Amino acid sequence: MKKHYELTIIGAGSAGFAAASLASKEPISIALIDKAEKLSGLCILKGCMPSKTFIESSNRYWEIRRANRFGLKVGSVSADMPSIQLRKKTLIEEFARYREEEILSLPVDFYRGSASFINPNELLIKEADSKERVISSKTFIIATGSLIDILPIDGLVQTGFLTSDSALELNQLPGSLTVLGGGPVGCEFAQFFSRLGCKTTIVQRSPRLLKSFDPEVSDCLKESFLSEGITVFSDTQIKAVTKEKGRKKVSFLHKGKKTEVFSEEIFYALGRKPNIEKLGLEKIGIDTSMQPLSINDKMQSSIPHIFIAGDASANFGIVHIAREEGEVAAKNALEILAGKSPTYVVSRRLAMEVVFTDPEVAMVGLLPSNRKVLCAKYMFRDHGKAIIEGKEEGFVKICADPSSGEILFGTIIGPHASELIHQLSQCMYFKGTVEDLVKMPFYHPTLSEIISYPAEEIFTTVREKKKKIL
Numbered sequence: 001m002k003k004h005y006e007l008t009i010i011g012a013g014s015a016g017f018a019a020a021s022l023a024s025k026e027p028i029s030i031a032l033i034d035k036a037e038k039l040s041g042l043c044i045l046k047g048c049m050p051s052k053t054f055i056e057s058s059n060r061y062w063e064i065r066r067a068n069r070f071g072l073k074v075g076s077v078s079a080d081m082p083s084i085q086l087r088k089k090t091l092i093e094e095f096a097r098y099r100e101e102e103i104l105s106l107p108v109d110f111y112r113g114s115a116s117f118i119n120p121n122e123l124l125i126k127e128a129d130s131k132e133r134v135i136s137s138k139t140f141i142i143a144t145g146s147l148i149d150i151l152p153i154d155g156l157v158q159t160g161f162l163t164s165d166s167a168l169e170l171n172q173l174p175g176s177l178t179v180l181g182g183g184p185v186g187c188e189f190a191q192f193f194s195r196l197g198c199k200t201t202i203v204q205r206s207p208r209l210l211k212s213f214d215p216e217v218s219d220c221l222k223e224s225f226l227s228e229g230i231t232v233f234s235d236t237q238i239k240a241v242t243k244e245k246g247r248k249k250v251s252f253l254h255k256g257k258k259t260e261v262f263s264e265e266i267f268y269a270l271g272r273k274p275n276i277e278k279l280g281l282e283k284i285g286i287d288t289s290m291q292p293l294s295i296n297d298k299m300q301s302s303i304p305h306i307f308i309a310g311d312a313s314a315n316f317g318i319v320h321i322a323r324e325e326g327e328v329a330a331k332n333a334l335e336i337l338a339g340k341s342p343t344y345v346v347s348r349r350l351a352m353e354v355v356f357t358d359p360e361v362a363m364v365g366l367l368p369s370n371r372k373v374l375c376a377k378y379m380f381r382d383h384g385k386a387i388i389e390g391k392e393e394g395f396v397k398i399c400a401d402p403s404s405g406e407i408l409f410g411t412i413i414g415p416h417a418s419e420l421i422h423q424l425s426q427c428m429y430f431k432g433t434v435e436d437l438v439k440m441p442f443y444h445p446t447l448s449e450i451i452s453y454p455a456e457e458i459f460t461t462v463r464e465k466k467k468k469i470l
Helices: 014-023 042-046 048-065 081-104 184-195 215-227 319-337 384-389 417-429 434-439 448-469
Strands: 003-010 030-033 109-111 113-119 122-127 132-142 146-148 176-180 199-203 231-233 236-244 247-254 257-263 265-268 272-274 306-308 352-355 360-365 374-379 395-400 407-414
Touching (some): 003 014, 003 319, 014 081, 030 113, 042 048, 042 081, 048 081, 176 184, 184 265, 199 257, 215 360, 215 395, 231 257, 247 265, 352 417, 395 434, 434 448
Parallel strands (some): 030 109, 132 306, 176 265
Antiparallel strands (some): 113 122, 122 132, 352 360, 374 395, 395 407
16 A cells, blocks of 8 residues: 655655654654665765775874974884774774664654655655555655766776775775876875875866865865875876776876876776666656756755755765755755745855865855955964974965955865864854954964964954045
């Protein structure tokens, strides 16, 4: 017999779990569908948590090898990849076990299987035991995550390559590596492999690393990579991948010249795509030909009672944004069920992104484009606590409204940028100004106090402009 639900959520990752957690507090019938053998989602199983566990090991190894800078003498140190792998597996199994318990404890009907639309109100579920069933629902939230997007590069598939999935299972490092892509995943893994002794080359299609970040950040990170022995080719056109004499060759155009790089292994990091191909969305009238998908700020698709959240929308591949989108979608679905028009929206004003390279990279807010802003930056090489820690690369940059001094954007490349950026985020949440930052107490010596210096520069400029007006 066909079961009827008020809300059906497809996918139990970050967005789907957030949506189910919120909606299940209300007295409605909910179905939650996920085909994964291990529940938890990309972040815990194959994304941020395992990759940062790897990165932590390589960073510790790197710092120990440089201990003589602090007057310390250490014996020989080596990286034991099987032990690094064991630590990662142990931690991730615990994270995943806890999340799966949370998912299965929700007051929802859980189906382990794949789903596809029959029509805008019905789904066919193919369960893990090969059983099929049809359910209907008044509202839907699609939160199926993303997949690695393998581009049609000549010879790539035949030659073979690592991805962020398979690299996390390695017990032995390659002697040399070519990383295709200079985005967050490519940069993080390139430095991980390089610091553990793998000769690493990045081949980047865009003119600079981390193309979504401030250009000054990209330049600073490239300089850091070059100083560590990582070779970087930017603004390239990848033509072909082949295998010659046991090595893998990447052929590409660089500044108009044919260039070749040989390595033992290739790491593919040229992007991801929404995991929506088998949902049958085209059949019900949702266009999937363009990415990101066409959804409004209420997370509604072209069919108003069908919402899309998280990586499935191809907007951002970031956990806290996926959670927010899932919650907004759930709130709006509840309003539809109550006979109301959806009112909740996702705000991108505080969009935040972090890259866990060394130096770390972080930004919050929207990069200034046509809007007039006042910007100022302060270098870590001029900051006392950074000098003490031997972490002098990078800077803090703040951009604010030239009239009010409201902080609109901030970026940090440097030590603990992933933590420091939250001070700017918190200030921006309350629409704080550079004057607010200047008046806040910062303990000395700390890394945090560096944030007050560019704020002070902007505040002085804003104050002087107001004096001239008066």
